[in-house]
Amino acid sequence: MQAKITALGTYVPERIIDNHYFENIVETNDEWIVSRTGIRTRHFAAEYEYTSHLCLGAAKNLVEENNVMLDDVDFVIVATVTPDQTMPSVSTQVQDKLGLRHAGAIDISAACAGFSYGLILAQGLIAAGTHRKVLVFGAETLTKFTNYEDRSSCILFGDGAGAMLIEAAPKGNILGAITGSSGDGGKELYMSNMRKQINGQDIITDNKIHQNGRAVFKWAVNTITAQMPILAERSGLSLADFDWFIPHSANLRIIEALCTQTGFPLEKTLESISIYGNTSSASIPLALHRGIREGKVKKGDKIMLIGFGGGLVYAGIGLEWAV
Numbered sequence: 001m002q003a004k005i006t007a008l009g010t011y012v013p014e015r016i017i018d019n020h021y022f023e024n025i026v027e028t029n030d031e032w033i034v035s036r037t038g039i040r041t042r043h044f045a046a047e048y049e050y051t052s053h054l055c056l057g058a059a060k061n062l063v064e065e066n067n068v069m070l071d072d073v074d075f076v077i078v079a080t081v082t083p084d085q086t087m088p089s090v091s092t093q094v095q096d097k098l099g100l101r102h103a104g105a106i107d108i109s110a111a112c113a114g115f116s117y118g119l120i121l122a123q124g125l126i127a128a129g130t131h132r133k134v135l136v137f138g139a140e141t142l143t144k145f146t147n148y149e150d151r152s153s154c155i156l157f158g159d160g161a162g163a164m165l166i167e168a169a170p171k172g173n174i175l176g177a178i179t180g181s182s183g184d185g186g187k188e189l190y191m192s193n194m195r196k197q198i199n200g201q202d203i204i205t206d207n208k209i210h211q212n213g214r215a216v217f218k219w220a221v222n223t224i225t226a227q228m229p230i231l232a233e234r235s236g237l238s239l240a241d242f243d244w245f246i247p248h249s250a251n252l253r254i255i256e257a258l259c260t261q262t263g264f265p266l267e268k269t270l271e272s273i274s275i276y277g278n279t280s281s282a283s284i285p286l287a288l289h290r291g292i293r294e295g296k297v298k299k300g301d302k303i304m305l306i307g308f309g310g311g312l313v314y315a316g317i318g319l320e321w322a323v
């Protein structure tokens, strides 16, 4: 059996925060944020709202929009770096609240590449023949871990969740995959309350997000431009055959740079950064869902999605949209 994506759902918290909000917190302004990042708004989770709640919102939306049943889901994967707590996992909380009595459940940690990794793992479980229906989430409450004293990062993050259903089918729609990591760049983007050093470098242990924006920006552009043709080839296609490219929405300028350097048309990219900010593992499903709602993505379209982020780590898949 092969893995087929059969449904997508998303959720964002109600509260919308515009750029002016940050003008009272740090020295910044709307013009800088829009021109340097492309972000206009983001959503903040309420105090009582955690990552598991966002997952449940995305699952509810998936069920409502796709007319599917989740009862026989046999595995739940939640990609997140902002779990409600370390233990129990978010996936077990979601399994319980959704009443998925026969489902295995794990959380995975691959930052902004987490959703892509989740899809690749789901594909593997189905191809191995051990599972038939896997629910993959990319969900984050980053704003609970944001350092509001750092103007270069606090303006970036937003909260949200995406959910995808992957089922066993005679003919799948995942065409190819790439994965990779550069652990030596771990110190460039981290969140920690435990270790005093990463790769011999002192780190701050306040459990807030710390980022060397320029270093991550350069790594992302260099790495992902090199990986795009490789993923196309593994998908049995050329880059020009893809109808849509969905890179992780970290910064609009990264997406523009990826297109400039590879010649891929910018108008064929989908993004969630402008209205949701950087939502880490949720950014790709949010961008895809936005593209579908806006009538851009059609059944049969070839889509390349690539996540990249803290680790440093990346992963991507090529797929044919079949919903």
Ligand code: COA
Pocket (backbone or CB within 6 Å): 027, 028, 029, 032, 033, 036, 037, 112, 151, 152, 153, 155, 189, 212, 213, 214, 216, 217, 220, 250, 251, 254, 278, 280, 308, 309, 310
């Ligand atoms: N408002 C106004 N000025 C700001 C600012 C803000 N919010 N944040 C930073 N600045 C200033 C800096 O202090 C610096 O001033 P200086 O030149 O006087 O020292 C100047 O703007 C440029 O700073 P820099 O850090 O070089 O900005 P940048 O153009 O690289 O943008 C990021 C910063 C974080 C937006 C950008 O580097 C980025 O998006 N990086 C990648 C993030 C990413 O991919 N993460 C991985 C996935 S999660």
